[in-house]
Amino acid sequence: MASQTITLKIKRGDGAGASAWEEFKVPRKPMMNVISCLMEIQKNPVTSDGKSTSPVNWDAACLEEVCGSCTMVINGRARQACSALVHEISPNGETIVIEPMTKFPRVRDLVVDRKPMFDALKKVKAWIHIDGSHQLGAGPKIAQSDQETMYLLSRCMTCGCCVEACPNYNERSPFMGPQVISLTRLYNMHPSGKMQSGARLDAIMGEGGIADCGKAQNCVQVCPKEIPLTSSISVMGRETFKRALFGWLLKG
């Protein structure tokens, strides 16, 4: 073990205001992750030069990488803090640098407001339009192979890693991000979801849609759930192309 303490450098600040870095040292225990380091700071909110400060604000819920809450930029990479294990990211006691994601408005410290991603889901009608929750019998039969693809796509946590890594997702562009295109593929695959596929395709052919993707392919590399985002983008690219050519015939 490299050292008995872990050093963390954390970018702090409020809303659009100025940022400041604070450094903390916390005792090292086996199998720690970044969350347990932040919890140690709560119990002893003192910087490494002995200055008393406030505990860091951060988002967290499940701590097992299924809710997407604790996404932040750790050592330059957007990822969940819960699955950022100290012995992996700081094997020799290197300082761990933690910042909020940059593509969303900062609330405070490491908390950002990811509402734009949820709003984008409304635009593409990211749901199956059922007739109601009353009893209407079993759903459509689905082949095992289709279920496997749909399950893979459906694990998207709306965590924001892909848009943080995407050079085309920024203040100057209306691009909705790769996650939205991939989810459009999911709903358009479903036997009932297909019935509204035209409307979803129109949505991603409009402003902020698939045409704004610059094919940098960063998204697929950072997705914690290994969702085939770039394959989804090419599948939807073909679908939108077909609709652009023949959509006027289908009128759907």
Add this chain to the structure above:
Amino acid sequence: MAAKSSILTKSGQVRRAIVVGGGLGGLMTVIKLCEAGIPVDLFSLVPVKRSHSVCAQGGINASVNIKGEGDSPYVHFYETVKGGDFLAQQPPIKGMADAAPGIVFMLDRMGVPFNRTPEGNLDFRRFGGTLFHRTAFAGATTGQQLLYALDEQVRRYETTTVEDDKGVTVPGEAMVRKWEYWDLCGLVLDDEGVCRGIVAQDLKNGEVKSFRGDSVCLATGGPGMVFGRSTNSVINTGIAAAIAYQQGAKYGNGEFIQVHPTAIPGTDKLRLISESVRGEGGRVWVPKDRKDRRRGKDIPEGERYYFLEERYPKYRNLVPRDIASREIFRKVRHEGYSAEGQEAAYLDVTHLTSTPSGKAAVRKKLGGVLEIYEKFAGEDPYDNPMKIFPAVHYSMGGLWVDFEKGADGSLKPAASRNQATSIPGLFATGECDYQYHGANRLGANSLLSCIYGGMVTGPAMSTWRDEQSRSAFDLSSALFDGEQKRRSDEYESLAKRTGGDFDVNPYQLHEKLGDMMLTDVTVERHNGRLDEVLGTLADMQSQWKRCKALDGQRGTMNQPVVFLRHLKGMLDIAQVIAQGARDREECRGAHYKPDLDPELHPENPKAKGRDDADWLKSTIAVYTDDGPKLSYEEVDVSLEKLAMRDYGKIPTAAAPAPAAEAK
């Protein structure tokens, strides 16, 4: 009452219902309200897609009988009642089991990517407490997939406009308004004690605001954080239920806390390894030699002690959770068995993954959960037996809710007493109610009870609204302004705790609370220790008054000050749990006192184990400033009579002893 039944007030305000909590229970309630034409304000302290329901792994029970085994909703009902050691009210469970197949079909229609049979039908797997394949699943992240499906439906209602009574669109008003990052601070109760709305706080900037609601539903989950580290999300402080309790709502069966047999030990939380691992053939064992320090994979088959299989030859590794946890706990804590010398047992799937096709099949069904083990324990579970230990998982207890029995013995549809708390106009559903699981919950019944609860709560709130002579929206604003000010002042007084008199770090106090509750109020409970716990809890209540506001900043997000409010709630609920445990002098389901176990104390006539004559009753806790006041209520056992609950156990004396002796 034309004025009240109209969607709009005279001044054009939309009359909404309020749902607090955006997990499965809350979202299903919202959907049912919207289908009844009632607009909703939905509050959640996190974006609803991040609610704790995502953590459920294994699946959802429904007796669809797809494998032709002769399963039926009645068997599901009976096994749930028996799994709960006969403490649960029977009519709601009957309703739930009957509705289950329809619920799974509805979820399927919503697009949940459930695993499939070769014919394209829903696939089902086995879970604890039954011998049938009854559990539908989406890989091993079923809760996540179910939550996403309901989240999507609610998102659709966010884009659906409100129509007035003539069917004319009300501009700018959606059926659902979401208030995410808002935390409940209090209920607004009128002079007659009827709940007319809530006060909530915007966690992003600290603003405290009151909201009117024609009925309010709490669907805010369990209080796992009372135990510090558990399988729960860190947001599960139980604060909303605690606030309702502080304001007079009855809290039922608080002492019944489920400890899940298989979780990964950790420093920040104890991560669940789903029961579905055993449902798909995973086996629990310890090395026969108590001094064995070899790695699990290096221990030959003949030197492994499959203690659950030996003791429960019929149910094997799928005995209910309370039983499996106690057996593992006993082996490790009392009998000196270990996994590589660590306080753990093995949960093993490597016999299933030794071939490439076996490995692929396991990955399809359990990939999501084995991935968690691989990520957080740093070991490949396809190749190494997993090291696990029991962890706090679920609260069977929660806010007391009522029900009205229908002609068929289950719930009367849309009755306004269903899911109603003891505060009129306040409903509760999901893990935060006490109703569906008795003394122990069967695996894969929680997703079901959350959704079924929501399906019942929506119509109940709708009926309740119609039965009222007044709408919250027609009351004077003084009531709402007053409550808003009171809660705002409360927050301000917490935020001002910066002086030298405040010398207790709330996070340190929380850690102490969790450590104590974990040690003394989980698998095994002793009266002497519980008395000490109750004393310490009273002391912690006074320490809470000295807790410091660690962050002086105002008008911004301030998690440390909000945590003070949550910590108070956790202390109150801890007292309910500990007092309930202290006073219940029997063993039932998850509540186990070794001193009252006849197997351990055959000489003691008072050690009766489950004691139906004296203790077949629900514990009801009511808040007082001096701690909870307990009373007891009858349980409705009108449908099935009580029976033994031993799951074919072989008594200790007759159980085969491990071959290799140690010590």
